Amino acid sequence: MQFIDLKRQYAYLKKEIDGAVAEVLTRGDFIGGIEVKELSDELARYCGVKHCLTVANGTDALTLALRTLGVQSGDAVFLPSFTFFATAEAVALQGAVPVFVDADERTFNISPERLEEAVVRTKKEGRAAKGIITVDLFGLPADYSEIRKIADSHGLWIIEDGAQGFGGKIGDKRACSFGDISTTSFFPAKPLGCYGDGGAVFTDNDGYSELLKSLAVHGKGSFKYDNVRIGYNSRLDTLQAAVLKVKLKAFINEELNSRNEIAARYTAALSDKFVTPIIPDGFYSSWAQYTLILESAEQRGQIQAALKEKGIPSMIYYPIPMHRQTAFKDCKANFDELRVSDNLSQRVLSLPMHPYLERNEQDLIIDCLLKGV
Numbered sequence: 001m002q003f004i005d006l007k008r009q010y011a012y013l014k015k016e017i018d019g020a021v022a023e024v025l026t027r028g029d030f031i032g033g034i035e036v037k038e039l040s041d042e043l044a045r046y047c048g049v050k051h052c053l054t055v056a057n058g059t060d061a062l063t064l065a066l067r068t069l070g071v072q073s074g075d076a077v078f079l080p081s082f083t084f085f086a087t088a089e090a091v092a093l094q095g096a097v098p099v100f101v102d103a104d105e106r107t108f109n110i111s112p113e114r115l116e117e118a119v120v121r122t123k124k125e126g127r128a129a130k131g132i133i134t135v136d137l138f139g140l141p142a143d144y145s146e147i148r149k150i151a152d153s154h155g156l157w158i159i160e161d162g163a164q165g166f167g168g169k170i171g172d173k174r175a176c177s178f179g180d181i182s183t184t185s186f187f188p189a190k191p192l193g194c195y196g197d198g199g200a201v202f203t204d205n206d207g208y209s210e211l212l213k214s215l216a217v218h219g220k221g222s223f224k225y226d227n228v229r230i231g232y233n234s235r236l237d238t239l240q241a242a243v244l245k246v247k248l249k250a251f252i253n254e255e256l257n258s259r260n261e262i263a264a265r266y267t268a269a270l271s272d273k274f275v276t277p278i279i280p281d282g283f284y285s286s287w288a289q290y291t292l293i294l295e296s297a298e299q300r301g302q303i304q305a306a307l308k309e310k311g312i313p314s315m316i317y318y319p320i321p322m323h324r325q326t327a328f329k330d331c332k333a334n335f336d337e338l339r340v341s342d343n344l345s346q347r348v349l350s351l352p353m354h355p356y357l358e359r360n361e362q363d364l365i366i367d368c369l370l371k372g373v
C-alpha cells in the first residue's frame with residue numbers, strides 16, 4: 001500500500017495526461033505557452049482571486065510574496081511553529097526574523113490567541129512587527145476571521161501559505177484567497193500536485209501582481225532585458241502546466257470529494273478510540289493529511305509498528321517543530337509558549353490519504369488501528 005498513490009492516479013488519468021504532454025512535446029513550447037496561461041486563469045477563477053502567477057515551487061512562492069510585501073532584514077514575521085520548514089525558511093532567507101507561534105491543539109493551525117499575545121509582546125520589545133504567515137495545515141484553512149482581525153488591529157499583512165490547503169474552504173471562500181498574497185505548492189504529494197516542482201502565488205491586488213511578475217522574471221521592467229530590480233528565475237514549465245490542467249479537472253470533479261469521503265469514513269470508524277481531526281463548522285478541508293493525535297510517543301511507536309507489519313505506511317508530520325530546529329537556534333523562541341507544538345510533534349500520526357485509496361485498503365487500516373490498541 002502507498003501513503004499517496006501517484007501511480008494509481010496516473011493509471012486513472014493516463015490517456016488525458018499522455019495526450020496533454022504529447023501536445024506540448026509536439027509543439028515544442030517548453031517555457032510559457034498556452035497551457036501556463038490557461039492554467040493560471042483556471043486557478044485564479046477556482047480560488048476566486050483576481051491574479052494568479054504560477055512559479056517554480058511553493059518555497060519560491062513564499063519568497064516572492066515576502067519580497068513583494070517589502071520584508072526587510074530584522075522585520076518580525078509571525079508564523080506557526082508546527083509547520084513544514086519552508087514557511088519559516090523563506091522568512092529567514094530575507095533576513096527577517098520568524099516569530100514562532102503555538103498551534104491550536106485541535107485544528108493544528110496557528111492559535112489566534114497565542115498570535116495576538118506574540119504580536120503584542122513583540123511590539124512591546126520595540127521590534128518591527130510586519131506580517132503573519134498562516135498555514136492551512138493538513139488541508140484545513142486557518143481561522144481567518146480571527147486572524148484578519150488581529151492583522152488589521154496591528155497593521156500587519158497576511159500571507160496565506162496554502163501549500164497544503166488548496167481546495168479547502170471557509171463558507172464559499174476558497175483557500176488561497178485569504179491572504180493579502182496567498183501561495184501554494186504543486187509538489188507531487190500535495191493535494192494538487194504536478195510531476196516535479198511547481199507552485200503559484202495569488203492576489204487581488206493589481207500592484208502586488210505586477211511586482212510578483214517582475215520579481216519572478218529577473219526583476220524585469222518593461223520587458224525581459226530591462227531589469228529594474230534584483231529578482232529570481234521562478235516559473236512553472238509548460239509540461240507541468242499541461243499535466244496540472246488535467247489534474248485540476250480531476251481534483252475539482254472527483255478527487256476533493258473522494259478525499260472528504262475517505263476522511264469521513266476514517267473518522268466514523270476511529271473517533272471512539274482515537275483523537276481524530278476536527279473540521280470546525282463552515283470549514284472544508286482538502287485533507288492533505290489525515291492526522292490522529294495519539295496518547296504518547298510510545299503509543300505512536302507501537303501503532304506505527306503494528307501498521308507497518310500489515311504493510312500500511314504512516315508518517316509523522318512533523319517530528320520537530322520549528323522552534324526546535326537547529327537552523328533556527330538563534331531565533332530565541334520562548335519554548336514555554338510553544339508547548340502545544342511540542343506536544344503534537346510527539347503524538348501525531350498521519351494515515352494513508354489519497355483519492356484512489358480503495359475501500360478494502362481503508363478497511364485494513366481501520367481494522368489494524370482498532371485491533372492494535
Ligand SMILES: *Cc1c(COP(=O)(O)O)cnc(C)c1O
Nearest residue numbers: 057058059084086087163185187
Ligand atoms: C510543501 C510546503 C511548502 C513548500 O513547497 P515546495 O513546493 O516544496 O517548495 C511550503 N509550506 C508548506 C506548509 C508546505 O507543506
